[in-house]
Amino acid sequence: MAEEKLQRNTRQRQVILEELCKVTSHPTAAELFALVQMRLPRISLGTVYRNLELLVQNDIIRKLELGGREARYDGNLNRHYHIRCMECGRVADLHDISDDPVAAKLENVEGWEIMGHRLEFIGICPQCRGEKAEKEIK
Amino acid sequence: MAEEKLQRNTRQRQVILEELCKVTSHPTAAELFALVQMRLPRISLGTVYRNLELLVQNDIIRKLELGGREARYDGNLNRHYHIRCMECGRVADLHDISDDPVAAKLENVEGWEIMGHRLEFIGICPQCRGEKAEKEIK
DNA sequence: GTCGCTGCAAACTCTTTGCAGTGCC
DNA sequence: GGCACTGCAAAGAGTTTGCAGCGAC
Numbered sequence: 001m002a003e004e005k006l007q008r009n010t011r012q013r014q015v016i017l018e019e020l021c022k023v024t025s026h027p028t029a030a031e032l033f034a035l036v037q038m039r040l041p042r043i044s045l046g047t048v049y050r051n052l053e054l055l056v057q058n059d060i061i062r063k064l065e066l067g068g069r070e071a072r073y074d075g076n077l078n079r080h081y082h083i084r085c086m087e088c089g090r091v092a093d094l095h096d097i098s099d100d101p102v103a104a105k106l107e108n109v110e111g112w113e114i115m116g117h118r119l120e121f122i123g124i125c126p127q128c129r130g131e132k133a134e135k136e137i138k
Numbered sequence: 139m140a141e142e143k144l145q146r147n148t149r150q151r152q153v154i155l156e157e158l159c160k161v162t163s164h165p166t167a168a169e170l171f172a173l174v175q176m177r178l179p180r181i182s183l184g185t186v187y188r189n190l191e192l193l194v195q196n197d198i199i200r201k202l203e204l205g206g207r208e209a210r211y212d213g214n215l216n217r218h219y220h221i222r223c224m225e226c227g228r229v230a231d232l233h234d235i236s237d238d239p240v241a242a243k244l245e246n247v248e249g250w251e252i253m254g255h256r257l258e259f260i261g262i263c264p265q266c267r268g269e270k271a272e273k274e275i276k
Numbered sequence: 277g278t279c280g281c282t283g284c285a286a287a288c289t290c291t292t293t294g295c296a297g298t299g300c301c
Numbered sequence: 302g303g304c305a306c307t308g309c310a311a312a313g314a315g316t317t318t319g320c321a322g323c324g325a326c
Contacts, residue, residue, distance in 0.1 A: 007279090007280060007281090007325090007326090008279095008280055008281065008324085008325050008326070009325075009326095010280090010281060010282080010324085010325070011325095012281080012282070013281090028315090029315080029316080030314095030315080042282095042283070043282085043283080044282075044283045044284065044285095045316090046282085046283070046284075046285090046316090046317075046318080047281080047282060047283070049315095049316065049317070050281080050282085050317090050318095051281090053317095064258075065204075065205050065206070065207075066203075066204060066205070066256060066258040067203050067204075067258060067260065068203070069203075069290090069291085069314075069315070070314085070315060070316095071315085071316090081257055081258070081259060082258050082259065083258070083259040083260070083261050083263075084258060084259070084260055084261075085261065085262055085263035085265075085266055086260055086261065086262055086266075087262055087263070087266035087269075088263065088265070088266055090263050090265070090266075092263065094259060110264075111263070111264030111267070112261045112262065112263055112264065113261050113262045113267060114259055114260075114261040115260050115261045115262065116259070116260045116261075117257060117258065117259045117260060118203075118204060118256075118257070118258045118260065119219055119255060119256070119257045120202075120204040120205060120219070120220050120221070120222055120255065120256045121219060121220065121221040121222070121232060121252055121254070121255045122205065122221070122222055122224055122252075122253050122254045122255060122256065123221050123222075123223065123224065123250045123251050123252040123253045123254075124223055124224055124225055124250065124251045124253065125221075125223035125225070125226065125228050125230065125249070125250055126248075126249030126250065127223075127226070127228070128223055128224075128225035128226055128228075129249070129251060131225075145300090145301085145304090145305060145306090146299090146300050146301065146304095146305055146306065147300075147301090148299080148300070148305085148306065148307080149299095149300095150306085150307070151306090166290090167290080167291080168289095168290080180307095180308070181307085181308080182307075182308045182309065182310095183291090184291090184292075184293080184307085184308075184309075184310090185306080185307060185308070187290095187291060187292070188292090188293095188306080188307090189306095191292095207289075207290075207315090207316090208289085208290065208291095209290085209291090
């Protein structure tokens with residue numbers, strides 16, 4: 001999956017990754033930009049987006065595109081689930097919780113009140129499987 | 139949850155709901171707009187968004203804000219899960235599948251190849267629970 | 277020295293909103 | 302007839318991109 005696209009280790013990239021790993025708040029690109037800007041005042045938001053994308057492609061960080069409009073980024077690659085606050089949009093980690101959302105709903109963890117869950121499967125549809133098979137033949 | 143905000147049954151609203159219920163493809167607002175436009179050529183995209191929002195608030199349809207950037211809408215309120223194609227973004231329903239994503243991953247359903255899942259919990263964070271409690275006291 | 281990466285700004289996508297007019301109840 | 306709703310267009314949020322110059326290797 002990792003495609004080794006990171007060819008140069010720029011100061012901007014270092015700082016973006018450091019700041020992301022330092023917090024557990026799963027910042028949006030804009031929030032991370034604000035953090036990085038304290039250390040690199042001339043950095044641009046475009047650079048933050050470009051580096052986040054590259055870091056995601058190299059499996060160094062994870063992009064969270066779940067509920068809510070903005071994407072959030074997670075510097076922790078260990079398998080864990082997230083919980084999003086319906087009121088303020090804050091996202092936290094859930095450790096040691098059941099993989100089964102129905103069972104998990106019953107446990108209230110770390111001060112959060114769990115109201116529900118979103119579960120979406122990801123895969124390849126019959127049409128695209130067909131196309132992939134065709135390409136491999138060619 | 140339903141707040142009964144639908145006060146008038148306009149032709150636009152009827153057609154939007156009819157077209158959404160007619161398909162099982164979970165269209166985006168723009169896709170639905172195109173469908174509706176065939177029957178009401180002068181309708182505007184803003185009207186589609188406004189009506190979708192009202193229909194969601196009245197628990198008549200569901201808004202799917204999972205992976206991918208655009209929201210998609212679902213006219214079927216029965217409990218079911220969705221699967222999104224990694225290649226083309228198409229979203230389909232999954233019926234009769236285990237609630238447990240780990241078990242479900244093993245079953246390949248209706249021609250789809252299931253690669254993984256996204257699971258996010260929704261709740262109220264400790265901070266917002268505090269604020270809500272405060273408001274209720276006042 | 278090369279060329280991947282940067283800052284900047286403009287563009288793009290999706291969604292929301294202000295406004296004057298329309299038509300449902 | 303009142304006012305919820307409409308079409309239109311402009312604005313808004315979040316993200317991407319084109320370009321000339323910079324700096325990591």
